[in-house]
Amino acid sequence: MNYEFTIIVPVYNEEECLPELFDKLDSYIHSAxxxxxxxxxxxxxxxxxxxxxxxxxxxxxHFSCLIFEKNFGKGAALKAAFDHTNTPILGYLDADLQTYPEDFEKLLPFIDEFDLVTGWRRDRKDTWVKRISSKVGNGVRNVFTRDYMHDTGCPLKILKTTFAQQIPMFKGLQRFLPAMVLLQNGKIKEVEIPHYPRLAGESKYNFRNRFMGPLMDCFAYVWMRKSYINYKVAKRDE
Known part of the structure; x- marks a missing residue:
């Protein structure tokens, strides 16, 4: 089939969320x-x-999958999915259903003009610890990346696949997708979307992996920004 859009969903121990996730994805596919x-x-x-x-x-x-032999992390799951996508546009959605697939429709109108469009969960439905750690983490990342996103970790994004496949992914780099598109001289945009309470399962995040890990990743990003190779071929002799 001539698909135009691939929704990527990384999953790690979300058996309680999956039945409703499948229902919402099925419903969205038929109305997208x-x-x-x-x-x-x-x-x-x-x-x-x-x-x-x-x-x-x-x-x-309309569904396909990749099954890892062991836990490699969300960055690896996204990298593998980017590599296995052949549609011109791809999106990213978490399996916990704190964002809904139908809200891709709020982002898609902007993808012709921009190379990455990301959600902004302005009214967060998380615990106060998660909200504060995310706010601090976003502030620290902005100091390093200067992408000036309010919610760079929002798990609802769409990208042009050509940009996604040129991102040199490493562990934790999913937090820097807007910044990595900017490194390619791409254009990014943030759009407000609804946020919903987690209905089932348990969050995989705590203060250590929401702040300390991302802080270390910021230094890796700074190194990559200085070393990143970006070029465009003007002519080619066949």
């Missing part, structure tokens, strides 16, 4: 403004997530 498929990436789950994903993909034509 462009031809849409879903690519689920199981990141070495230790629960029944991988089996549920395989069962759903086997019975639904």
């Amino acid at each position: 403004s462009i031809k849409t498929r879903v690519l689920l990436v199981d990141d070495g789950s230790s629960d029944s997530s991988a089996r549920l994903i395989l069962d759903h993909c086997n019975g639904h034509d």
Whole structure:
């Protein structure tokens, strides 16, 4: 099928969320403004997530999956999905359903003009610890990246696939997707979207991995920004 848009969903131990996730993705696919498929990436789950994903993909034509042999992390899941996407546009959605797939429709109108469009969860439905750590983390990242995003970690984004596939991913770099598009001289935009409470399962984040880990990643990003190679070929002799 001539799909135009791939929704990437990294999954790690989300068996309780998956039935509703599948329902919402199924519903969105049939109402989306462009031809849409879903690519689920199981990141070495230790629960029944991988089996549920395989069962759903086997019975639904618009779904496919990658199953990791062990847990490699969200950055690796995104990198693998970027590498296996062949549509001109791709999107990213978390499996916990704190953002909904239908809200891609708020971002898609801007993708012709911009190379990455990201959500801004202005009214967060998280615990106060998670809200504060995210606010601090965003502030620190802005100092390093100067992308001036309010919510760079928002798990609802769309990118042009050509830009996504040129991002040199490393562990934790999913927090820097807007900055990495800017490194390619791309254009980015932030759009307000709704945010919803987690309905099932448990958050994988705490203060250490929401602040201390990302702080270390900022130094890796600074090194990459100085070393990043970006070029365009004007002519080619065949």
